[in-house]
Amino acid sequence: MQCDYFDRGVCRSCTLMGQPYADQVLDKELRTRELLHDAVEASGGPGAVEWLPAVRSPESGYRNKAKMVVGGSAEHPTIGLLDHRQRGVDIRHCGICTPGIRQALPVLADFVTSAGLIPYDVATRRGELKFVLVTESPDGELMVRFVLRSEGQLARLRSRLGDLLLALPSAVVVTANLLPEHKAVTEGEREVVLTDQETLPMRLGPVTMHLRPQSFFQTNTTVAEQLYAQASGWIDELEPASMWDLYCGVGGFALHAARPGRHVVGIETSREAVRSAGQSAREAGLEDVRFAADDATDHALHARPDLVPELVVVNPPRRGIGPTLADWLEASDVQHVVYSSCNPVTLASDLARMPSLRLRRARVLDMFPQTGHLEAVTLLTRG
Structure with a gap:
């Protein structure tokens, strides 16, 4: 598998990339x-x-769950990870993610901008949106979870849910997860389900x-x-x-x-x-x-x-x-x-x-x- 992010040194998470x-x-x-x-x-x-x-x-397109850090600004969000300076690095086209997730991440980036969601800045501890977590089922349906620092942008997320579902119809479960603490975890204990459907069916054989989220x-x-x-x-x-x-x-x-x-x-x-x-x-x-x-x-x-x-x-x-x-x-x-x-x-x-x-x-x-x-x-x- 060839990966531009790896070749450019942007992301080295896949330590065996390039090995047959x-x-x-x-x-x-x-x-x-x-x-x-x-x-x-x-x-x-x-x-x-x-x-x-x-x-x-x-070799590629196998990972059914993406845990993406949201960085940058609401106008220009990054979807991916943080560099050594705690700045957002965009890897929204990551090749190990399933095709449905790769198609969804740019849509979610656009939604962050259109909804005015403020990415969390780790260095200054300001902002609200920390992560976007996306899971794809074998049938192509998605669970999308927005990890927020507080309830501050929850109302905005609720009000724009219809726009998200219109832009990303494969998203059948959408939630907001609240993570108020500043620590190295990807989700908090409280989950607010925004859609009528609460579970993502995973059909295996x-x-x-x-x-559930x-x-x-x-x-x-x-x-x-x-x-x-x-x-x-x-x-x-x-x-x-x-x-x-x-x-x-x-x-x-x-x-x-x-x-x-x-x-x-x-x-x-x-x-x-x-x-x-x-x-x-x-x-x-x-x-x-x-x-x-x-x-x-x-x-x-x-x-x-x-x-x-x-x-x-x-x-x-x-x-x-x-x-x-x-x-x-x-x-x-x-x-x-x-x-x-x-x-x-x-x-x-x-x-x-x-x-x-x-x-x-x-x-x-x-x-x-x-x-x-x-x-x-x-x-x-x-x-």
């Missing part, structure tokens, strides 16, 4: 294999572990998930669909009567693995994500699927012994599941674990704490082309 894509994927696979070497040896050696071919992504969703729709298909395929082979989906987000693994007679529980700290997952389960008529807002580790530690499932799916953030949950899984009666990780370093350390859960299958999925990040999904079986 096949080499990127191979390097990620080799690095993951090296990090999981001890887990493979503890599981019986290379012959005991099946490594499936790496899942590739489109046979499953439609509902995404503050819910996590995999950033690469194409690879996410293959991730869920791989995990649910492994689960179907094992035929567990019960399973947990810990760190479930909007329910991706749980909803894809749900089958008649299989009792599925999804656990997630975000109440908005749990609401989304529950809505998806109800619309799909899944009676044996339940979601609850709770900490994954706390849920496991306080579970009644008779409610511990046969299989557990974990999909933690980069820090991994940590020693407490890993130790609980090691000592539990759980027979199988599907561990999906965005950080093979913490994956390796977590597996080292669960020696009785043997690594049986592994696969690298290139969720983040042009960067060093990756997703790895593994199947562990006791004994």
Whole structure:
């Protein structure tokens, strides 16, 4: 992939830009294999572990969510990032974003001007509009979120909503997020939904998930669909009567693995994500699927012994599941674990704490082309 922003030194976020894509994927696979070497040896050696071919992504146009800093002025806004002097740098045509997002960002820049929204200046701590967050669904619909410092321009945003929807008809969910603090985060706790529609339907294969503004969703729709298909395929082979989906987000693994007679529980700290997952389960008529807002580790530690499932799916953030949950899984009666990780370093350390859960299958999925990040999904079986 070629990128003018990278070539000009404007943006260097994609650290692997210019490296042949096949080499990127191979390097990620080799690095993951090296990090999981001890887990493979503890599981019986290379012959005991099946490594499936790496899942590739489109090299460009794959990222379904853009988190763009708004800088400059209302008359000449920048949509992109900040430079070393905290000034706005425009990258509205970023090539890793999906086509729908690339088409939307110039429209949103024009809207900032026409609506008179005042970009926030980090250096002086003045202004109102901090970020524009845009997510595109597989069907081409958009969720657009304006992150504001205060309610000062909320009335202006409401009054011009019709103009925005006319200029950008693919925007089916529009919100204002309030972030009054001056700190390095992209959104605040309070969300004001401006449109009648509150969720963005994300249709992946046979499953439609509902995404609310503050819910996590995999950033690469194409690879996410293959991730869920791989995990649910492994689960179907094992035929567990019960399973947990810990760190479930909007329910991706749980909803894809749900089958008649299989009792599925999804656990997630975000109440908005749990609401989304529950809505998806109800619309799909899944009676044996339940979601609850709770900490994954706390849920496991306080579970009644008779409610511990046969299989557990974990999909933690980069820090991994940590020693407490890993130790609980090691000592539990759980027979199988599907561990999906965005950080093979913490994956390796977590597996080292669960020696009785043997690594049986592994696969690298290139969720983040042009960067060093990756997703790895593994199947562990006791004994």
